[in-house]
Amino acid sequence: MSALTFTLKAPLQQRVDLSALTPDNLAGKSVADIAAILLVSGREKLRVDSVFDIAGSDAADIVFNNASGKLDFIGSHMKTGKITINGGAGSYLGLQMRGGHIVLNGNADAFAASGMANGLIEIKGNVGDFLAAALPGDRKGMKGGMVLISGNVGERAGDQMRRGIILIEGNAGAYLASRMLAGTIGVLGSVGEYVGYGMRRGTLLLMQEPRLHATVQDCGTHTLPFLSLMFKSFRDLPSKFAQINQNRVQRYAGDIANDGKGEILVFK
Template identity: 40%
Template sequence: PERLDLSLLTAERLAGIERRDFEKIRIGTSKHGSKVGDIFRVAGNNLLDVVFEGGSARLDRVAEAMRGGSVRVVGDAGAQAGRAMRGGTLTIEGNAGPHAGSGMRGGRLEITGNAGDHLGAPLAGELAGMNGGVLIVRGKAGAFAADRMRRGLIAVLKGSGDHAGSRMIAGTLVVAGGTGEMPGYLRRAADALAVSRDG
């Protein structure tokens, strides 16, 4: 199945767009290139509050670089949810894929389920991970949560995988419910690194 790039579907990027034009925005990443209207039934006119009903692990880059407003996913989200957010609120009522919150600079990202590997961590080739904002995971996080984190707060409530807080530069990581191997590995500094090793 085709993966979908939802990075264009935020309040500031949709400002001034007519509904019929909104439905023509290409979001598919395959040669076919599905459009918004092919995948979603569009309702309402409030572009400051975007809701995706019926999530999927194929919904990538939700709320990327968002500066204001809110985005809510009722269900799962794919890779890079909330990447480079600067403001606003992203709520995922399900699980999120890898690199959720990567490069965040502000705003609030809340995931009610689990998060994949590299939560708040940089993409390959980048030198720094999360750089501001608040990221809350009510479930578990995968490996390398908060890798190379510089600023902000990450709270994981039901445990994380290996190398949580690895190479942290600054910022705050709180993990309850246990971690995998080597938490804080090669950490240079951190405002706070609090982990519970017991499940």
């Protein structure tokens, strides 16, 4: 069986909600059934075959070609299978994802991996603001799983993140890990202002010395055994983090204005 492939017919004028097109939702459906699914686009509902050319049949392996930043909610609530996106993705990529694997060959917009509880998202490009952050009104962002990003991320990445691992090869914007509850975020590049603002718990791994605000405090330089364990678990990942094997870090703890059990580890 070949991958179930959706190729965008023409550039979109309006945003389209693709939350219906996940491996779980499409399992066992015929091509005709899939073609007739209605996608929400603003006030309208569009048939899938009016937006995409459909080819292939394996719903466990979905591919979006010519994808653009107007395609929102890709892989939202997905539990199993794989989605590959060639082009861009809009907002809410992998929202509330419960399992499976998303590969994005392109850039994503805001709230990627928000509420994600398990699975793997690979983004070979840049991501907008609020990566793995809680939606307004929600009290938790990402709750598990792993996100690998080869490019840069916008502001507020990891806001109210509760669990899981985010590895960013590029730079991160301001307020990285703000109000973070737990979990791990690694950044190889630079980070913006107010990193760890309101951070309660969790771990930030940084390669470059950040500018820290006053309520993040220095705890000295240490060799931490758990880092060897962690980098060993990264060994097979398609990420630059797979090659790191260091456990000597400067440890900053904070935000002491908000419990202060979080840590920012800067590699020496």
